[in-house]
Amino acid sequence: MATGWAKDGAVQDQIDASIADAVERARARLAQTQGESLTHCEDCEEEIPAGRRQAVPGVRRCVRCQESADADERFRDPVNRRGSKDSQLR
DSSP states (O other): OOOTTOOTTHHHHHHHHHHHHHHHHHHHHHHHTOSOOOSBOTTTOOBOOHHHHHHSTTOOSOHHHHHHHHHHHHTSOOSOOTTSHHHHHO
């Protein structure tokens, strides 16, 4: 049952889109972590400890830079706003 201007199934469409976005982000991260680990961080060029390279296959950043990248990613609009009224007004 739709309410207001929403079509039938609009809520499910939003849920499906949110899941598809999450899967796409996870696949992108997975692709980045395959391959050989770097010996030096690609951001700050500090040496990546051998233990980290063994523990995380395909690691490309030191712990500090990876934490910063993860924090940045969390704040990139984690809410799917495709079906919101605000996105339709833009």
